[in-house]
Amino acid sequence: MSPVLHQPVSQKTLRVALLFNANKVYDREIIAGIGQYLSSTRTAWDLYMEEDFRCRPQQMADWNGDGIIADFDDPDIAALVGKLSCPVVAVGSSYAEAASYPEGIPYVATDNQAILRMACEHLLAAGLPRMALYSMPARPDNRWALEREHAFRAQLALTGEQAEIWRGDHTDSRSWQQHLDSLAAWLHSLPKPVGIIAVNDARARHVLQACLATGIAVPEEVAVVGIDNDPISQTLTRIPLSSVIQGTREMGQTAARLLSRLIHGARECPRPVLVPPAGMQVATSSQHEALRNPYVMRARHYIRQYAGQGIKAEQVVDHIGIARSTLDAHFRKELGRTIHDEIMLTKLARAQELLRSGRQSCARIAEQCGFTSLQYMHAVFKRELGCTPREYQHSQRSN
Known part of the structure; x- marks a missing residue:
């Protein structure tokens, strides 16, 4: 006899509204956290969401879904959603005064x-x-x-x-x-x-x-x-x-977890959950350095703005209006390096930052940081850091 295969019991799909302004990075990251929660559990939600809910807030007055997660930093949304009978979880700012939080609604706050x-x-x-x-x-x-x-x-x-x-x-x-x-x-x-x-x-x-x-x-x-x-x-x-x-991703995950508990019968209303920042x-x-020389200060300010456009030391000198030998002497005394060195280090630092983000190709990063070619950026990385741009990127991902 063939073994009986037990089919998993189908789970009811719940209708949940996400009321956020997806034009804001803060709201988008919270939504992403909600998505992470859903992908890591067997929770089945049919999500309703608009890019900017504020365009038609009154439409939620007749919402007959199973739950709502909403951005309570918007006072209009808070006033409207707070009147609905379905389970609601609020997301928003933390407050110094406990009375500032909505009464009777679970609240997840950025600290x-x-x-x-x-x-x-x-x-x-x-x-x-x-x-x-x-x-x-x-x-x-x-x-x-x-x-x-x-x-x-x-x-x-x-x-x-x-x-x-x-x-x-x-x-x-x-x-x-x-x-x-x-x-x-x-x-x-x-x-x-x-x-x-x-x-x-x-x-x-x-x-x-x-x-x-x-x-x-x-x-x-x-x-x-x-x-x-x-x-x-x-x-x-x-x-x-x-x-x-x-800590917006964690906020989204926490809000989704709270709403799931409410939908399945939890009745307690916990104190606001404060989520700390994820980092810096x-x-x-x-990246402040105490500099005394006004020429060096002005020159570095100019270099930071235009190093990515491939400027040379001569353009920095022209902007400051003194002889190159004099400005180089000021740089050596203040920083221990030349104008040319400063331009190169600024390009290198920017390239390292873009490589860490991982959103662009090495060729595009070389162009954006003012290197004349990808090969030249490769040579600078080998000389200054002892590795290629790709090796640097991989080392950062593994840390």
């Missing part, structure tokens, strides 16, 4: 205190006890930014430094230049050197733009740290941006 602590400790380690925060206007949809202000003040209170905070304006196409001018004026008013923490990478990019437009040396005079590690913001800046990596992406914008 703002831990995020600002990581950013502040990074700048302190770089020799920058003086810090400032670039925030956002006080509006209901910016409560998360205001909570990061509270966290920043708490961190600065521990060091005894004054918490300098500038919110700036809401930006649009009509007010952009005025906003950039106001931001530049604020940056120029700050005692230097100073570390600037921006409440997200988009605001950090504004700081870098204002610095580049008005000749503020980054990171010698102003070191910049963002929050989100947004790849789009990284590609839109001449100077690579340091950023705190939020350290790049040029915050």
Whole structure:
């Protein structure tokens, strides 16, 4: 007799809505975490999701699905979803006051205190006890930014430094230049050197733009740290941006796990789950070195902007306006190397960063970093690091 094969019992497919703005890297990474949870379990969800739910929020009033995971940083979504009878898990900012969390709804939060602590400790380690925060206007949809202000003040209170905070304006196409001018004026008013923490990478990019437009040396005079590690913001800046990596994937997995428990009968409403940051992406914008020579400071600022365009030492000299022998002497005294060495090291550092990300070919990286050919980049890697670009990339993946 042939053995009886037991077929697995079919599992009911549940209808779950994900209410996020997928145009934001923060929301996309949370969604990715939800996907990781689903792929690692036998949970069967039929997902409903729009790229930007905010376009038609009222349509959820008649939602008859099995559950919802929603971004509660949006006050309109929070107000609407909080009235629905199906199980809901909220995702959003952490709050200093317990009363700020929605009542009776499980909540998964990014830990703002831990995020600002990581950013502040990074700048302190770089020799920058003086810090400032670039925030956002006080509006209901910016409560998360205001909570990061509270966290920043708490961190600065521990060091005894004054918490300098500038919110700036809401930006649009009509007010952009005025906003950039106001931001530049604020940056120029700050005692230097100073570390600037921006409440997200988009605001950090504004700081870098204002610095580049008005000749503020980054990171010698102003070191910049963002929050989100947004790849789009990284590609839109001449100077690579340091950023705190939020624990968004873990947030998504945790929210999905909580919703699954609620759907299957769990009735407890746990306290908010605070998820710490996943780490720090350290790049040029915050790698501060205390330099005394203004010529070297200006020259390095210029090199960081244009090394990827294949500039030569002569172009740096022309920009600074002094003889090459004099500028080289300043470089040797301050850094122990020449202008040419500095250009090459800047290209090499950028190539290493791009190789670690693994998103581009070696040929494209060589072109983007200002090397005349892939073969030349290969020779520089062998000379400076003792390995080929591909070997370097593999070594980073294995660490």
